[in-house]
Amino acid sequence: MKRHNSNTTHPHIVIVGAGFGGLRAARALASAPVRVTLIDRRNYHLFQPLLYQVASAGLTPEEIAYPIRSILRRQRNLTFMLAEVYRVDLKDHQLFTSAGAIPYDYLILAAGSVTNTFGLSSITQHAYGLKDIDEALAIRNHVLSRFELATQQTDPKLRQTMLTFVVVGGGPTGVECAGALAELIRLVLRKDYPDLMLSQARVILLEATDRLLSHLPPDLGQAAQRALRQKGVEVWLGAQVQDYDGQCVKLTDGRALPTQTLIWAAGVQAAELIQNLPVTLGAQKRVRVLPTLQLPGYPRVFVIGDAAYLEDEGGRPLPMMAPVAMQQGEHAARNILHNLQGHPLQPFRYRDLGSMATIGRNQAVAALFGLHLKGWIAWLIWLFVHLMQLVGFRNRLVVLINWAWEYFRYERAARLIYPPPQAHQGIPSTASQPSETPSVASLAAPHIHS
Amino acid sequence: MKRHNSNTTHPHIVIVGAGFGGLRAARALASAPVRVTLIDRRNYHLFQPLLYQVASAGLTPEEIAYPIRSILRRQRNLTFMLAEVYRVDLKDHQLFTSAGAIPYDYLILAAGSVTNTFGLSSITQHAYGLKDIDEALAIRNHVLSRFELATQQTDPKLRQTMLTFVVVGGGPTGVECAGALAELIRLVLRKDYPDLMLSQARVILLEATDRLLSHLPPDLGQAAQRALRQKGVEVWLGAQVQDYDGQCVKLTDGRALPTQTLIWAAGVQAAELIQNLPVTLGAQKRVRVLPTLQLPGYPRVFVIGDAAYLEDEGGRPLPMMAPVAMQQGEHAARNILHNLQGHPLQPFRYRDLGSMATIGRNQAVAALFGLHLKGWIAWLIWLFVHLMQLVGFRNRLVVLINWAWEYFRYERAARLIYPPPQAHQGIPSTASQPSETPSVASLAAPHIHS
Numbered sequence: 001m002k003r004h005n006s007n008t009t010h011p012h013i014v015i016v017g018a019g020f021g022g023l024r025a026a027r028a029l030a031s032a033p034v035r036v037t038l039i040d041r042r043n044y045h046l047f048q049p050l051l052y053q054v055a056s057a058g059l060t061p062e063e064i065a066y067p068i069r070s071i072l073r074r075q076r077n078l079t080f081m082l083a084e085v086y087r088v089d090l091k092d093h094q095l096f097t098s099a100g101a102i103p104y105d106y107l108i109l110a111a112g113s114v115t116n117t118f119g120l121s122s123i124t125q126h127a128y129g130l131k132d133i134d135e136a137l138a139i140r141n142h143v144l145s146r147f148e149l150a151t152q153q154t155d156p157k158l159r160q161t162m163l164t165f166v167v168v169g170g171g172p173t174g175v176e177c178a179g180a181l182a183e184l185i186r187l188v189l190r191k192d193y194p195d196l197m198l199s200q201a202r203v204i205l206l207e208a209t210d211r212l213l214s215h216l217p218p219d220l221g222q223a224a225q226r227a228l229r230q231k232g233v234e235v236w237l238g239a240q241v242q243d244y245d246g247q248c249v250k251l252t253d254g255r256a257l258p259t260q261t262l263i264w265a266a267g268v269q270a271a272e273l274i275q276n277l278p279v280t281l282g283a284q285k286r287v288r289v290l291p292t293l294q295l296p297g298y299p300r301v302f303v304i305g306d307a308a309y310l311e312d313e314g315g316r317p318l319p320m321m322a323p324v325a326m327q328q329g330e331h332a333a334r335n336i337l338h339n340l341q342g343h344p345l346q347p348f349r350y351r352d353l354g355s356m357a358t359i360g361r362n363q364a365v366a367a368l369f370g371l372h373l374k375g376w377i378a379w380l381i382w383l384f385v386h387l388m389q390l391v392g393f394r395n396r397l398v399v400l401i402n403w404a405w406e407y408f409r410y411e412r413a414a415r416l417i418y419p420p421p422q423a424h425q426g427i428p429s430t431a432s433q434p435s436e437t438p439s440v441a442s443l444a445a446p447h448i449h450s
Numbered sequence: 451m452k453r454h455n456s457n458t459t460h461p462h463i464v465i466v467g468a469g470f471g472g473l474r475a476a477r478a479l480a481s482a483p484v485r486v487t488l489i490d491r492r493n494y495h496l497f498q499p500l501l502y503q504v505a506s507a508g509l510t511p512e513e514i515a516y517p518i519r520s521i522l523r524r525q526r527n528l529t530f531m532l533a534e535v536y537r538v539d540l541k542d543h544q545l546f547t548s549a550g551a552i553p554y555d556y557l558i559l560a561a562g563s564v565t566n567t568f569g570l571s572s573i574t575q576h577a578y579g580l581k582d583i584d585e586a587l588a589i590r591n592h593v594l595s596r597f598e599l600a601t602q603q604t605d606p607k608l609r610q611t612m613l614t615f616v617v618v619g620g621g622p623t624g625v626e627c628a629g630a631l632a633e634l635i636r637l638v639l640r641k642d643y644p645d646l647m648l649s650q651a652r653v654i655l656l657e658a659t660d661r662l663l664s665h666l667p668p669d670l671g672q673a674a675q676r677a678l679r680q681k682g683v684e685v686w687l688g689a690q691v692q693d694y695d696g697q698c699v700k701l702t703d704g705r706a707l708p709t710q711t712l713i714w715a716a717g718v719q720a721a722e723l724i725q726n727l728p729v730t731l732g733a734q735k736r737v738r739v740l741p742t743l744q745l746p747g748y749p750r751v752f753v754i755g756d757a758a759y760l761e762d763e764g765g766r767p768l769p770m771m772a773p774v775a776m777q778q779g780e781h782a783a784r785n786i787l788h789n790l791q792g793h794p795l796q797p798f799r800y801r802d803l804g805s806m807a808t809i810g811r812n813q814a815v816a817a818l819f820g821l822h823l824k825g826w827i828a829w830l831i832w833l834f835v836h837l838m839q840l841v842g843f844r845n846r847l848v849v850l851i852n853w854a855w856e857y858f859r860y861e862r863a864a865r866l867i868y869p870p871p872q873a874h875q876g877i878p879s880t881a882s883q884p885s886e887t888p889s890v891a892s893l894a895a896p897h898i899h900s
Contacts, residue, residue: 043598043867062510067865069642082598082867099602133868148493148532152549192519195529394855394863398848405844413844415517417493417532418583
């Protein structure tokens with residue numbers, strides 16, 4: 001931390017997490033007379049909204065992730081630290097991390113969220129989450145392996161179980177993931193497996209409530225549902241998962257669905273670090289923050305993004321989405337600078353620019369500036385917005401090439417099974433997770449989850 | 451295997467391995483009245499000559515690998531099978547695989563080679579091999595992690611151990627890997643770690659004999675050595691490794707070199723499947739084949755590529771290189787067709803089109819058509835030849851973009867540490883290999899190899 005030595009009189013602002021919120025906060029402090037330390041347990045910033053495309057073999061991890069050191073290279077008052085944060089010591093103003101204790105003058109907690117299985121331990125054990133690169137790659141490997149195994153399987157019942165893919169959760173992630181899987185199968189894998197009866201392959205989207213995309217106006221949710229059905233996705237509404245043993249998912253209404261693939265996109269909750277704070281937690285174990293984004297009782301600690309619980313003027317909780325995190329990141333940084341200058345802190349106000357979801361080829365829904373957009377035009381806007389938000393010109397160019405490839409050639413470049421298929425370990429409850437790398441031989445066992 | 455049913459009277463040719471040799475053999479049989487089954491334990495064809503660029507964060511795995519089913523999609527007489535081959539039953543003409551027993555009329559063994567540590571178990575345990583995607587990614591993760599840890603390390607001696615990178619083997623892989631690592635550090639990471647004394651970082655290439663690139667004329671080996679030194683690589687000739695405990699490599703002459711990174715590119719040997727054949731093995735445990743590429747005593751079994759040992763007219767063993775494998779693949783296929791038509795088999799003759807190696811930016815050596823080329827012109831030829839040999843237009847385009855990016859921007863796109871750093875398990879002796887995925891915290895332990 002040599003860069004700090006010259007400015008040790010400057011206040012030290014520590015940011016935990018280099019997601020959308022943490023990164024914006026760091027950038028907003030670039031020209032301020034402060035020392036910034038940004039801590040993350042990964043060395044890259046992940047563009048999470050496109051993670052489902054890694055899971056469905058459309059993009060590679062490198063195309064939606066960017067080294068944090070590259071992004072912040074020119075920010076001379078910032079030090080990046082690759083470390084795991086174990087605990088926040090609010091009393092003594094320090095963090096305990098894998099790289100030792102880090103004292104802070106101001107703290108911005110942008111630790112994000114993890115998959116929430118609502119206490120269903122069978123889900124935690126057997127389902128696939130979709131929150132990080134390794135989970136996306138695990139889904140890709142698993143789905144592609146199901147097709148390979150199905151070609152070698154003579155029992156039609158077991159083959160059907162292999163070719164049934166269930167996605168849980170009718171939010172943007174679930175909708176986009178189900179649409180992308182259906183297109184992977186019907187447009188791309190159809191050519192790879194001419195001998196397989198791909199009419200056997202099913203993609204089923206389970207949603208516990210009576211509608212999809214509940215954060216969007218109802219007509220858009222219905223449009224998404226129609227578009228999914230056109231693409232071959234079966235949408236089951238009012239379908240609440242009770243149990244999954246790796247071979248069959250059981251619903252609370254008694255229905256059972258044999259499948260070897262359950263992708264859990266039904267909910268998230270604040271990261272473990274946040275859950276362990278000695279403060280009142282709100283919904284999804286998020287921290288209830290003051291309108292200034294401060295932690296109640298700890299004026300020098302700010303919580304932002306998925307980790308923070310705050311309601312808008314109408315009393316609705318702010319959604320756990322990238323735009324909220326980004327705006328809060330900038331706001332927390334500004335409030336810290338206000339505080340340093342002796343100015344009063346400002347309450348956060350979310351500027352809702354709209355939101356959208358894509359169902360696949362030529363199909364998306366978007367609520368933007370009061371307009372409800374569907375179909376091709378929404379899809380073009382979705383493409384443009386997501387392409388432009390990617391970090392780095394090279395990533396944009398390569399993603400554009402891959403999308404064009406997919407669009408015109410019905411190909412997906414990342415159809416590789418590597419690293420060797422892992423014995424699936426379920427959804428990580430913490431960052432640390434043991435795993436095994438068996439040979440391809442173990443693929444042949446019908447129960448890989450055992 | 452429905453495609454076979456219609457032609458069950460056609461002879462069944464089984465090819466083991468979808469590397470350069472196996473793929474060429476499969477293609478050469480495309481229009482013949484035969485049934486072809488291609489078996490590989492991976493679902494992709496890997497362009498091995500560029501694997502070191504994945505290890506040095508320049509390219510992504512998806513850019514140098516291509517799904518086998520895509521490559522052979524139009525070949526109607528071929529079935530691909532993702533399976534591990536356990537054993538060849540030469541007597542009863544069948545293979546035992548993870549997908550069951552596969553009978554054959556003709557067999558082409560193109561199982562390739564694995565890393566050879568010459569019985570040094572400490573190397574097998576602690577060093578990194580460079581033969582497959584997961585090994586390349588493991589090197590990438592490990593090297594990038596060393597820099598992250600070095601920024602957190604206050605003990606200068608330990609920091610030096612972290613920033614010393616040793617490559618063993620003065621063949622093309624070792625030379626190219628050492629050059630690429632040196633450039634990664636001096637051109638790219640220098641910008642990522644402005645606070646680290648990167649003059650501390652060392653890349654050392656160890657070669658047991660007295661020259662580099664012994665398959666090329668001596669003047670080119672010397673040119674490569676000069677180019678490596680210009681790029682900051684220390685070249686130690688006559689340096690034979692005796693032992694490595696994960697922290698310090700010991701040479702047979704008593705020298706010791708503290709390092710946390712040993713990349714073993716000092717030799718290969720035939721794959722285990724080949725070693726276990728009940729036949730006479732040649733150097734590197736390769737199978738001594740007849741000039742027709744047949745296995746002595748088994749006229750319907752052909753062995754090609756790295757798995758086969760054959761000498762040229764001058765009594766020199768054919769090198770374990772892609773061009774040999776490709777030519778042998780076509781030749782074995784042709785000989786099978788000769789045999790089916792009752793024609794005599796032809797002996798294999800290697801057409802040596804030359805060989806080359808790159809040292810990095812603007813530097814390569816090539817022996818082509820009797821010419822000895824060095825420097826910039828050799829580098830341009832190397833770029834062109836490797837780009838054109840990649841499978842698929844998209845891959846060529848994306849690799850070209852990445853190379854241009856690297857050349858003009860001094861950037862490497864794939865500078866990501868994922869999946870979470872693995873507790874290194876050494877060089878796999880078989881395909882099956884257990885591994886652990888600890889949290890980033892375990893990175894901080896100085897002995898990750900324990």
